[in-house]
Amino acid sequence: MDTQNLETFHYDNTSVRNFSIAVMFWGVIGMLVGLILALQLVFPSLNVASFLSFGRLRPLHTNAVIFAFVGNGTFAGVYYSLQRLCKTRMYSDLLSKINFWGWQLIIISAVFTLPFGYTSGKEYAELEWPIDIAIALVWVSFGANMMLTILHRRVKHLYVSIWFYIATFVAVTLLHLVNSFALPVSMLKSYSVYAGVQDALVQWWYGHNAVAFFLTTSYLGLMYYFVPKAANRPVYSYRLSIVxxxxxxxxxxxxxxxxxxxxxxxxxxQSLGVAFSIMLIAPSWGGMLNGLLTLRGAWDKVREDPVLKFMVVALTCYGMATFEGPLLSLKNVNAISHYTDWTIAHVHIGALGWNGFLTFGMLYWLFPVLYKTSLYSKKLANYHFWTGTLGIIFYAIPLYWAGFTQSLMWKQFDEEGMLVYQNFLDTVTQIIPMYGLRAFGGLLFFIGTLMMVYNLYKTAKQGTFAPDTEAKAPALMPSHEDGYWHRAIESRPIQLLFLSTIAILIGTVLELVPTFLIKSNVPTISSVKPLTPLELEGRDLYIKEGCNNCHSQMIRPFRSETERYGEYSKAGEFVYDHPHLWGSKRTGPDLAREGVVTGRNYKSNDWHYKHFRDPQEISPGSIMPKYTWLLENKLNASQTKAKINAMRTLGVPYPEGYEKEQAIKDLHQQANEIAATIKGAESDREVIAIIAYLQRLGTDISKKETLEEK
Amino acid sequence: MAKDFISNINNAVPVEEEDKILLEGSHDGIQELDNPLPPWWTYFFAGCVLFGIGYILYYHTFGIGSLQTVEYEKEVAIAQAKKEELLATKYAKINENTVVALADATELSTGKELYLGKCASCHLKDGGGNVGPNLTDENWLHGCDMKSVFKTITYGVPAKGMISWQTQLNPLQIQQIASYILTLKGTTPAKAKAPQGEICAK
Known part of the structure; x- marks a missing residue:
C-alpha cells in the first residue's frame, strides 16, 4: 500500500447509534402490540376501545415490525457496513439526518393514524397518501445518500452486501410507488387507482416483494457483512453469492x-406465481448456505458466542421459511393453508427468526463496537437467545396446528355430503387453546427482547461512544480489470443499479401489464353496479375498522366453500372495488356473499345490528370485538360527494351530477329503510351504513346470472 | 466425520487448504473464498427450474392439467352423483312424491329440535312468523299438505328469501321438520304475524 497517498476520514457512528436505538424502541412497541393482538384473540374483551380494537391495531403491528423494527435495522446495518466497505464517510450528514428523523416521523404518524382508522385498506401498505409521499421522499434520500457514498468510495469493487443494498433500494422504490398510486379524497382518505383483480395483483406483487426486498435482500446484505465479521471467517463462496x-x-x-x-x-x-415460487427455493437457500458454510471452522465459536448463535438460528429460520414459502405456493398445499393461521406461523418464522434474530445478533455485535467496550452480560444474552428460541417454538407450532386443524374442519364433509362443521364458529372455538399458547410464545419472545434492551443499555453505560471513527485509506485510482467477469459489474455501481432494475422489471412488466390490458382477464358482468352512497360509506367504514383483517371476500372454487358461503367469486364482481378487499385471513367467515338473501349465511338487518353491539350475545364463544361505537357514532356524510366524484374519476359509472343532491337523498332514504327494520335503531348511525354494505355484498351477480364476455 | 460429510457433499475445499482459494483483496477485513457451487444445490436449482417450466407446459401450453374451474366442476359432479345415489337408495322413500307426515313422538321431537336450530330465526320459536310467514294459521303460500311443505323446505323459495335446505338437511331431517311444522297448526303463538296466502284446507 502506498502510504504517501493515504487519506484520513471519519466514519459517522452517530447515525448508526441512532438507528440502533430506534430498532430497539420500535421493536419493543411492535412486539407489544403483537402481544396485545394475540391476547385479544383469546380474550375478546381486551378490545377495550375503538382505537385498540383488533382490526385497527393489526396494521399497526405489521407496519411497526416491518417498517419500524426491520426498517431501522436495515438502516443501522447499512450505515455501519456501507461506510466501512466503501472506506468513506456517508456522503451527506444532512441526508443521514433526514433519513433518520424522517423515518421516525413516518412511524410516529403511523401510530397516530392507523389506530384511528385512517387506512388505505391495502395490506402492509395501509398508510394514507400524505405519509406514502413522505415514505417515498425519505426512502429516496436514503438511496441517494447510499449511491453517492458508493460513488465516492475508496475501494474499487463493491462487496456482495452492497449489491443487495442497491437491489433493495431500487426494488422498494418501485414497489412503493406503483402500489401506493391512489386518488386522494381528502387529507387522510384516498382510493387506490386500481380495482378488484388488478388491485389484488398489484397489492400482492407489492406485498410479496416487500418480504423479498424489505425483509430479505436488505438482511441478506447485512448477513454477508456481520456473519463473517462476527465469525472472523472468509465468506464461503464468492461464486455462490453471484449466482x-x-x-x-x-x-x-x-x-x-x-x-x-x-x-x-x-x-x-396464478400458474406463473407457482412456477417461480418453486424456482426460488435454491436461490434463497444460496444465501443460507453461504452464511452457514462461512461458519465452517468456527463452530466452536458458535457454541460460545451469543452473536453467532443468534445468526445461526436466523439463517436456519431463513432456510426453513424460504422452503416452506414455495411449498405453500403449490396449489394443493395452498388450498389447505390459505386463510388460516398457517400463514401467520409461516411469516413469524421469517419475522421472529430471520429478521428478529439477525437484528439481535447484529445489535449484540454493534453495541460493544460503538461504545468501545465489551458486552455487559454474555450470560443475559444467552438467556435471551434461549428465551427467544423457545418463544419462536411456542409461537409457531400451536399456530401450525391451529391452521391445519381449522382448515380440515372447514373442508370436512360427512358421508351424506353435508359439511360437518356448518357453523364457522365451531372451527374457531376449537383452536382458541392454540391461540393461548401462541400468545405465551409471543410473551417469551417479548421478554427476551426486553432482556436485550437492558443488556445493551448497560453496555452503552459502561462504555464511551465515539461519534466518529478515524480511518485511513488511499484514494481510488483507475486500474485495469482482472479476474472474474463479474468484477467488472462490481466496480460500476450505476451499471449494477441499472442491471438490478432490469432484473426486477422483467417479471413486473410481464405480469402486471397483461392483467391491465387484456380484457378477457376480467369478464364483465353487466348486473354488477356501483354501490349506493350509503353502501359506499359503509364500505369505507369496513375499511376504517379493518374488517378485512379478519374477513375475506373471496370464495374459492371448492365445494367446501361454495356449500358454506355460496357461489364462488368471479373477477367481474370486483370491477368497482377501489381497493379490493379480498383479505388474506379468515379469523371470521368469508363475507363475499353476505348479502345474498337465499344464501346460507344471510342475516337480517336486526341480527347484524345486535351482532355489532355484542357478538358474544348473539354467538356465544365468538371472538369478534364489540363495535358499540358504530351504534353511537353518527355517520359523517360530508365527504360523500367527494367520494362519489373520486370514484367516477376512477371509472365507476355514477351518473353525471348524481353526487350533487340525489346521492344524499338516496343515502338518507336507504338509511331510513334499513333503520325501520331494526328495533331501536337510529338511521343516522354508522352501523346502518355498514349493514347496508354487508347486505349488498355478493348480491349483484345473483340478480342476473349471465356472464357476458366483452 | 460430519465435517467431512458437509465438505464432501458441497465439493468444498477443506478448511485447512482454503488458502489456495482465498480471493485477493478484502472488504473491511472480510475475505472471500472461491469454493465451487455445491453440486447438489446446482442440480436442485436446475430441477426446480425444470419443474417451473414443466408446470406451465402441463397446465397451459398443452392444457393437460385441469385449471381451477374445471377442477371444481369435477368435484361437484362427483358429489352430485353420490348424492343422487343416496336419494335413490337410503332415502328412496322420502321424496316430495311419497313423503308422509310422521306421528312418532321421538321423530317429532327431533323435528322440533331441528326447527329451533334452523327455522326459528325467521319463523320464530312458536311458529308465529317474523321474516318468514306464520306457520300456525290457516293461510299458506306454498301449500299446507305434507308433500308441499317438504318440497318448500327442500328447494326453498329463493325469490322470497326462503333458502333451499337440501344441502344442509337430509330428506329424513326435512321430513321430521315438516311433520313438526304441521303440528303447529292451530296453536296460539305469542305474536302472530298477519296471515299470508290462501286459506288452505288440506
Missing part, C-alpha cells in the same frame, strides 16, 4: 400471485 444474488432478485418479483391462488385472478398469472 444466488442475480437469481434471487430476478425470480422473486414473479412470485406475488401465489398469494392469490384459487382466487378470481386469471389462471395464467
Amino acid at each position: 444466488h444474488f442475480w437469481a434471487l432478485i430476478f425470480l422473486y418479483i414473479w412470485a406475488g400471485p401465489h398469494h392469490l391462488l384459487y382466487t378470481a385472478l386469471p389462471d395464467w398469472a
Whole structure:
C-alpha cells in the first residue's frame, strides 16, 4: 500500500447509534402490540376501545415490525457496513439526518393514524397518501445518500452486501410507488387507482416483494457483512453469492400471485406465481448456505458466542421459511393453508427468526463496537437467545396446528355430503387453546427482547461512544480489470443499479401489464353496479375498522366453500372495488356473499345490528370485538360527494351530477329503510351504513346470472 | 466425520487448504473464498427450474392439467352423483312424491329440535312468523299438505328469501321438520304475524 497517498476520514457512528436505538424502541412497541393482538384473540374483551380494537391495531403491528423494527435495522446495518466497505464517510450528514428523523416521523404518524382508522385498506401498505409521499421522499434520500457514498468510495469493487443494498433500494422504490398510486379524497382518505383483480395483483406483487426486498435482500446484505465479521471467517463462496444474488432478485418479483391462488385472478398469472415460487427455493437457500458454510471452522465459536448463535438460528429460520414459502405456493398445499393461521406461523418464522434474530445478533455485535467496550452480560444474552428460541417454538407450532386443524374442519364433509362443521364458529372455538399458547410464545419472545434492551443499555453505560471513527485509506485510482467477469459489474455501481432494475422489471412488466390490458382477464358482468352512497360509506367504514383483517371476500372454487358461503367469486364482481378487499385471513367467515338473501349465511338487518353491539350475545364463544361505537357514532356524510366524484374519476359509472343532491337523498332514504327494520335503531348511525354494505355484498351477480364476455 | 460429510457433499475445499482459494483483496477485513457451487444445490436449482417450466407446459401450453374451474366442476359432479345415489337408495322413500307426515313422538321431537336450530330465526320459536310467514294459521303460500311443505323446505323459495335446505338437511331431517311444522297448526303463538296466502284446507 502506498502510504504517501493515504487519506484520513471519519466514519459517522452517530447515525448508526441512532438507528440502533430506534430498532430497539420500535421493536419493543411492535412486539407489544403483537402481544396485545394475540391476547385479544383469546380474550375478546381486551378490545377495550375503538382505537385498540383488533382490526385497527393489526396494521399497526405489521407496519411497526416491518417498517419500524426491520426498517431501522436495515438502516443501522447499512450505515455501519456501507461506510466501512466503501472506506468513506456517508456522503451527506444532512441526508443521514433526514433519513433518520424522517423515518421516525413516518412511524410516529403511523401510530397516530392507523389506530384511528385512517387506512388505505391495502395490506402492509395501509398508510394514507400524505405519509406514502413522505415514505417515498425519505426512502429516496436514503438511496441517494447510499449511491453517492458508493460513488465516492475508496475501494474499487463493491462487496456482495452492497449489491443487495442497491437491489433493495431500487426494488422498494418501485414497489412503493406503483402500489401506493391512489386518488386522494381528502387529507387522510384516498382510493387506490386500481380495482378488484388488478388491485389484488398489484397489492400482492407489492406485498410479496416487500418480504423479498424489505425483509430479505436488505438482511441478506447485512448477513454477508456481520456473519463473517462476527465469525472472523472468509465468506464461503464468492461464486455462490453471484449466482444466488442475480437469481434471487430476478425470480422473486414473479412470485406475488401465489398469494392469490384459487382466487378470481386469471389462471395464467396464478400458474406463473407457482412456477417461480418453486424456482426460488435454491436461490434463497444460496444465501443460507453461504452464511452457514462461512461458519465452517468456527463452530466452536458458535457454541460460545451469543452473536453467532443468534445468526445461526436466523439463517436456519431463513432456510426453513424460504422452503416452506414455495411449498405453500403449490396449489394443493395452498388450498389447505390459505386463510388460516398457517400463514401467520409461516411469516413469524421469517419475522421472529430471520429478521428478529439477525437484528439481535447484529445489535449484540454493534453495541460493544460503538461504545468501545465489551458486552455487559454474555450470560443475559444467552438467556435471551434461549428465551427467544423457545418463544419462536411456542409461537409457531400451536399456530401450525391451529391452521391445519381449522382448515380440515372447514373442508370436512360427512358421508351424506353435508359439511360437518356448518357453523364457522365451531372451527374457531376449537383452536382458541392454540391461540393461548401462541400468545405465551409471543410473551417469551417479548421478554427476551426486553432482556436485550437492558443488556445493551448497560453496555452503552459502561462504555464511551465515539461519534466518529478515524480511518485511513488511499484514494481510488483507475486500474485495469482482472479476474472474474463479474468484477467488472462490481466496480460500476450505476451499471449494477441499472442491471438490478432490469432484473426486477422483467417479471413486473410481464405480469402486471397483461392483467391491465387484456380484457378477457376480467369478464364483465353487466348486473354488477356501483354501490349506493350509503353502501359506499359503509364500505369505507369496513375499511376504517379493518374488517378485512379478519374477513375475506373471496370464495374459492371448492365445494367446501361454495356449500358454506355460496357461489364462488368471479373477477367481474370486483370491477368497482377501489381497493379490493379480498383479505388474506379468515379469523371470521368469508363475507363475499353476505348479502345474498337465499344464501346460507344471510342475516337480517336486526341480527347484524345486535351482532355489532355484542357478538358474544348473539354467538356465544365468538371472538369478534364489540363495535358499540358504530351504534353511537353518527355517520359523517360530508365527504360523500367527494367520494362519489373520486370514484367516477376512477371509472365507476355514477351518473353525471348524481353526487350533487340525489346521492344524499338516496343515502338518507336507504338509511331510513334499513333503520325501520331494526328495533331501536337510529338511521343516522354508522352501523346502518355498514349493514347496508354487508347486505349488498355478493348480491349483484345473483340478480342476473349471465356472464357476458366483452 | 460430519465435517467431512458437509465438505464432501458441497465439493468444498477443506478448511485447512482454503488458502489456495482465498480471493485477493478484502472488504473491511472480510475475505472471500472461491469454493465451487455445491453440486447438489446446482442440480436442485436446475430441477426446480425444470419443474417451473414443466408446470406451465402441463397446465397451459398443452392444457393437460385441469385449471381451477374445471377442477371444481369435477368435484361437484362427483358429489352430485353420490348424492343422487343416496336419494335413490337410503332415502328412496322420502321424496316430495311419497313423503308422509310422521306421528312418532321421538321423530317429532327431533323435528322440533331441528326447527329451533334452523327455522326459528325467521319463523320464530312458536311458529308465529317474523321474516318468514306464520306457520300456525290457516293461510299458506306454498301449500299446507305434507308433500308441499317438504318440497318448500327442500328447494326453498329463493325469490322470497326462503333458502333451499337440501344441502344442509337430509330428506329424513326435512321430513321430521315438516311433520313438526304441521303440528303447529292451530296453536296460539305469542305474536302472530298477519296471515299470508290462501286459506288452505288440506
